[in-house]
Amino acid sequence: MRTDARSTYPRRSRLVGVVAALLLLAAPVPAAQAAGGVEKAVPATPVTVPALSDWAPESGQYVYGRGTRLVADGKAERRVADTLADDLRAAGHGSVPVVGGEARTGDIVVDVAPARAALGKEGYELRAGKRLSVTGATETGVFYGTRTILQLLAQGDRLPAGRTVDVPQYEERGVGVCACYIHITTAWLENLVRDMAYNKLNQLLLELKVKSDAHPEANTWGYYTKDEIRRLVALGEKYHVTIIPEINSPGHMDPWIENRPDLQLTDSDGNKQPSRLDITRPEAFAYYTSLMDEYAEVFKAGSWHMGADEYMLGSDFAKYPQVLEYARAKYGANATPQDAFIDFVNRVHAYAAGKGKKLRIWNDGLTGANTVPVTAGTTVEHWLNVATKPSQLRDQGYPLMNAAYALYLVRGGFHSDTKGLYDQSWDPRSFEGEKLASRAGITGAKISLWPDNGRGETENEVAVDTDPALRHVAQATWGSPHPDATYAQFTARAAAVDHAPGWRDLTRVPVADGTYTFRAGSATMMAEVKRTPDGYVTLKTANGCLEVRGGKLTLNVPLQPGVEVSRGTCDPANTLQRWQLAPAQDGYRLVNAITQMAVHVTDDGRLVQYPPDQQPPAVWQLTAG
Known part of the structure; x- marks a missing residue:
């Protein structure tokens, strides 16, 4: 997968917004020459973003x-x-x-x-x-x-x-979120949709897993139920935000095929590759398209994103001779292994087109090592500087979106330098490795959020960095990339307009710091509750702080259902010790801030984490003292 703020993000009062607007308007404005030589201030333009x-x-x-x-x-x-x-x-x-x-x-x-x-x-x-x-x-x-x-x-x-x-300059103005592997709450995504629309962004790419009825073996955490997605899509429709789904393929398929070894690409030593779909097998294509059909039950967008990035990340086609054999059998003796990869992309394109949808892919698989061209009309989202340049893709007629790595926010890793981009007057013509002279053929741009180190930051912390990056890409795709003389003046715009109506402050904690007795059925524990700077709580018991550890790690996170909740040495930097107290009828549910699984109490009194649709979350009554 493509590879710090540590503060709370409370909703600002209107007074704070007005003060910020006054600071912005206090900046020098042009003056007009009036009769008699008196300088008269030109009325300031009202403050908006964009x-x-x-x-x-x-x-x-x-x-x-x-x-x-x-x-x-x-x-x-x-x-x-x-x-x-x-x-x-x-x-x-x-x-x-x-x-x-x-x-x-x-x-x-x-x-x-x-x-x-x-x-x-x-x-x-x-x-x-x-x-x-x-x-x-x-x-x-x-x-x-x-x-x-x-x-x-x-x-x-x-x-x-x-x-x-x-009037906007670019057609596509967006945000990409990998809610893959690491589950992101629907409340967080709803906030994002509202703020996107408020700032006139219109496209949300979601790489995520929808719980499958057709393939229950694929339902490893963290997935979303179809009803959750229907509600999110309905919100997007209300606010004119198109939500485009992605199932990354044929690489990064491990969330879907880790329990399907028959679909995993096998190397020349007989080793199965859980992240790589075997593109030579018709069963693999049928499996992928059946997932597309399920997604069509809940997503209404006219586009489908198949990813198509990093298929050979950390490896190379030479270890998979069957791929070259497949390519030559289909395209002749001069075919390359890359042709088999492009062939898979094109078959997905044809399948999507048959369902009335346009295909989107990442650019890094377009290395130039293929003799088979990508089907015309495929939108290429350019994030990485590879041999085939943006200008070449545009000249070949592919719709081109700027998803530059410079616009990335990676949990526990790279964060976009929004101030630096603003000061440089960055705009969607500036791709990784090349800046184009005109806007022709460029559909727009987006920021991208990736969970490469899933425990590196909580989603509340991610929100802090996302906000200025979101405002910046909204400005750069709608209008002038540099409307204010300084970045401080530009950020004052965001302070003035605040968040969208209906935006929820997810950092609020429903109980005061203190010591409480927690009771859920036969389970009882006493814990000191302390709010964290990012709006969660730690729970300190006599034996240490409640945390989740153990089991199989994915992106450095214990994402297996059934992993026991344990006590560890209290560490403010350990995000796995942060919890949400989610209000429930007559009490609260305990939800881990990183795994987004709730605490379930077993019949023998153990505390374990489960998705709420697999085991009922315990409802805890709290008594102070």
Whole structure:
């Protein structure tokens, strides 16, 4: 798999956001020469992320108040207005009625006007005066206009009068998350979807495991149930974030085939390779496509990501002579082992196309050692500098997305230097190893989150670094890569607009620090509860701090269900000693911050970790003292 902040991340109050906005606006602004030689300050552009590029100020202001209504005629407008009403309520702006008909002073008008084709699929026009109006050629465009409205209202209920036309530069603006191996909570992903939409990002790539009905032998932890994914996809649809699933193949397949040795590639010494699918076997292709079919039950995106990276990581094709034999049998005597790899990619492409989906792959498998070309129309997400350069891929007609390693955030490893990228005016033309002269053929860019050292950071800690990187890629893909003179001024924008309405502070601990007696059925323990800086708790007993260790490690994490919860020497740096107290009826569940498995009490009183759908989590009653 592609290879520090340690602070809490509480939701900021509106006052903090307003102060940050004032700091931003305190920066020098251009001045206009007035009559008589008097310098007159030009009205500042309202603060948003991404920044508004062409704000035209007018006299007066818009005032949001108790009489404000959302005026929406038509089904599309009504959907946007209903979502905006939900978000206004969540942001503390009260319950705003959605009505049709004529607008009046103080109203917010949403209007889908297909004739405004110049606004494109996602652009909008915003006008502020006696009333506030947002117009787009599509429902999505109007929706993005409402995100700007929410950001402006986060800074106060009075907006300066003016007008802007706001259109994105790139079609794909995204975040990639490997919720693979290491389980990431759905609450964390829901926060991400909301913040993505708030900052006008539109694509979330999720490499993850959905619990399989067709292949129960593949259901090693950590998976998501189909109902969990349905709820997440529905949230994405509401907020215009397309969620694209990935099952990485034919490499990195160990989460799926560790219990299927018949599908594992075998080397010349007879050793099975649990991470490599045997691309020469028709059964392997049938297995993979059956998983695609299951994912189609819950994901609605028109794209499928198959990964296709690092198939021979740490090895080479010479150790697998059957791959060359397969390639030559299919493509002739001049074929290479790489042709067999491309053949697998192309077969997946054809299968996805037959289901109405477009294929996406990583770029590092395109080494140039193949004679068989990748099927036209395959989107290549470029993350690594290899022999085949971005310019070559673009010249060959492949849609090209920038997923540069410079934009990565790796648990316990490399973190994107967001400040450095901002100061360099990084934009999606800057790939690893090459910068292209124009935007032509580039679909956009995304940041990527990987769990290479799964216990290196908790997901609350990951959120701290993700936020500035998310805001930066939103700015660089929507508008100018450098709207402010300094990075500090740019980060003040994020402070001013805060998080999306409905964003939940996942660092809150439901009980105060102190000593408690924990009771769950016949199990009893006394523990000192202490909040950690990242918003979890440690549980110190007479025999040490509660932790999970033992069993098979995956990415340095004990991910086997049934592993016993033990006591170890208390160590603030040991993330496996951090726990969530998750509220449950009449008590709390104990969930490990890293493994995301809950504590289950066995019949003989032992504490063991299990996914909640395999064994019922113990519900603990806490008594202070």
